[in-house]
Amino acid sequence: MTKKQKKMLIRILVTAALLGALLLIPEGAVDRLPLFLLYLIPYGIIGWDILKKAGKGILNRQVFDENFLMAVATIGALAIGLAKTGDFVEAVAVMLFYQIGELFQSYAVGRSRRSISDLMDIRPDYANLESDGTVSRVDPDEVPVGSVIVVNPGEKIPIDGIILEGAAALNTGALTGESLPRDVKAGDEVVSGCIDMSGVLRIRTTREFGESTVSKILDLVENASSRKSRSENFISRFARWYTPAVVFSALALAVLPPLVRILFLDASPDWGDWIYRALTFLVISCPCALVISIPLSFFAGIGGAGKAGILVKGSNYLEELARTGILVFDKTGTLTRGEFEVTAIHHSPYTEEDLLEFAALAESASSHPIALSIRKACKREIDVRRVTNVEEISGNGVLVRIDGKEVAAGNGRLMKHLGIEYKECSHPGTIVHMSVDGRYAGHIVISDTEKPTAKEAIRALRGAGVRRTVMLTGDGKAVAEDMAKRLDIPEVFSELLPGDKVAKVEELLEQKRPREILAFAGDGINDAPVLSRADLGIAMGAMGSDAAIEAADIVLMDDNPVKIASAIRISRKCMRIVYQNIAFALGVKGICLVLGALGIANMWIAVFADVGVMVLAVLNAIRALFVRNL
């Protein structure tokens, strides 16, 4: 509790005790005026700041706020007590409960604020900068690019860089929500925000602190709720006309019925009764429950998503995510790993290892992704001295001599060119045909492999209410359709250039149902135009990629596509809570307003309608923070 809150708690306790003592005075034992003065003591203790604020508000011409409502209602109640009923308890009690409610709200908001910022606690406090053989602790902001920093076990990596020396297991949980540690060794790139769990690392920084992943993420999170959702805008607009409207209806309620009674019904005006009803009206009317609980729900929802490694750039995006009906995927890097791998070897008279060794030797000088994947698949040591007479045939392949054998590796055109009969492959992917000493030696199939969780992701999306899933890719038709079939994606569009992808998304946007949202998920590397053209751009695997963080509305820190469905479920839960709170608060207040106008509800019910509803709405809003089982 803060100092302010403690002071308020003391005021509440003292007032409650005084009020209790005053209630013990038997009826009629004290005259009305001295009793009134006695009640003024607790009223003053609990309400002086409200009265002061109301007065200042009037001076600053900011009349219609909750302080004004509370001040008018309680002073009015005291006046009725003095003039008519001799009951002062209500006025003090209303003020007391109002303050209890405010205290609770400020405590609850403070708590959730802290728990959310704790979970975003990835800001490193210092960096161990190495210079001239000594290590000193400095502010991460002061570390220039290219310097060497040391990270000890238990410390956070403060700045992005490349490991020079050492190996460790990194806890990336704060960034990705992933609990499994990641092993890194010399030569690996590491991103700031990870926690070193085991070994000492020497890292050469590749960025300034301000440009590092951790700064970008913090920046993003801190600015998240600057983009307000439609619900939030609705509530703040609503609050702006709602309070004046209630004040004027209260005024009408106090004046019109008595006038009607005098002028037309020839009855006694009952001024006290109608003014009491009007005051009840004022107490009920305070819009706090809505104004506080809706932004709090979004804040908690964004915080909960952040805990799961899903960064949402604003509450408006959380709101849109919940309405996602069409999800368009980019294939490479999103559903597939984006890395080429040797997936099959066919029709070879040699063993797989031998053929791969020939291929790896033949491609040993190339840096093409295909060559890299072949070298990666070859388990044997590659001795480039065995390779002579390298002749590259541009776009088709390569001819070399290995251990005195003439080896050719390349596509079908190369085989045709050499006059060698080759076998077509039925597998989708890139095919490398091989020949040794003029005889066909089989072919190697290289393809991009799907992520192990891709299929589950598509299924989970359907479960989360996504109506259509569509895959876009620049790859050939056979590869694309094969992948779509395996992942159970009904719609696939292949052989698209980046510009075609935008056009395709525009076409799909036209087929949307009303109020439906089209989201595009990509790896953010070369699909920035599509990410921004879709209603909602989701970038994946963003650890360390600025482009993705910039272009997307929602950023998944790791590259697990299942997280998309989790994000949608988190957003749905958050929106459910928002609607519950709006309906609950407006419903209860509406009913109480009617009851108050009819004279059925007294001020006690009015206080519940105000403070009770707010407390319940705040508690409900905090639920949005819990996303563990989504």
Add this chain to the structure above:
Amino acid sequence: MKKTYKIEVDCANCANKMEEAAKKTPGVKDATVNFMALKMIVDFEDGADIPAVMKEVTARCKKVEDDCEIYL
């Protein structure tokens, strides 16, 4: 030119009012108050005298909500 300031305010409605007041201050292109993060993000117009503008923003915020603080 965007700048972020830490603020202190007790109620969400007051935060909304501060936002309105800051938005209407000359020299401010746009302003957002994030009640949950207790931050005010001010987008200044080009060439605005930032300290002077912020002084005016603070004064206007104090007027709509007495019990608030902007840490400059």
